Amino acid sequence: NAGVTQTPKFRILKIGQSMTLQCTQDMNHNYMYWYRQDPGMGLKLIYYSVGAGITDKGEVPNGYNVSRSTTEDFPLRLELAAPSQTSVYFCASSYSSESYGYTFGSGTRLTVV
């Protein structure tokens, strides 16, 4: 049981480039999330999804896009990368119940230069 798998683990982008962070879960969770964690800070929600075909903005969605075509996958797209997007990105998933918290992926460290 792999849980939540994120790829890549590390990436360096040049300003203006684009990339997609991949996230897959094999627990049949309906709910999936993308957070970013800036150095020394907590996690801020970028986008989330309550099921296939349904996505919604979180606290810091600007500069990002998501899609949810299947229950398993929730990719995060960065368009026109900027230095302010240098961060660690976490994908997470949960049951359709608030009492269990999240299962997190291992994170992607992204640097924009």
Added chain:
Amino acid sequence: AQTVTQSQPEMSVQEAETVTLSCTYDTSENNYYLFWYKQPPSRQMILVIRQEAYKQQNATENRFSVNFQKAAKSFSLKISDSQLGDTAMYFCAFMSPFSNFGNEKLTFGTGTRLTIIP
């Protein structure tokens, strides 16, 4: 919107001692869920303990326990017999019931960096 505050950016304690990490939150809801997550240097986010607001009994998981004071909106984490492997960032988090659409997400505090000294 809910907010979560962790007022201790850093703490350190000798191995085998007990340490308490503080967390306060702000909400107008009566029913909700609180969590403590651990983030070791490996960066992995690990659920340590959870508490349902409707339960009066404080949650306990082995050496980890919470002091949940609902009226004061306080949710502190106590680590007993601390071990070197407890060295990590600890995040307090809040979640509203999913029954209200749009609540299906965790709000995190800024974290406390805990160092266990040998």
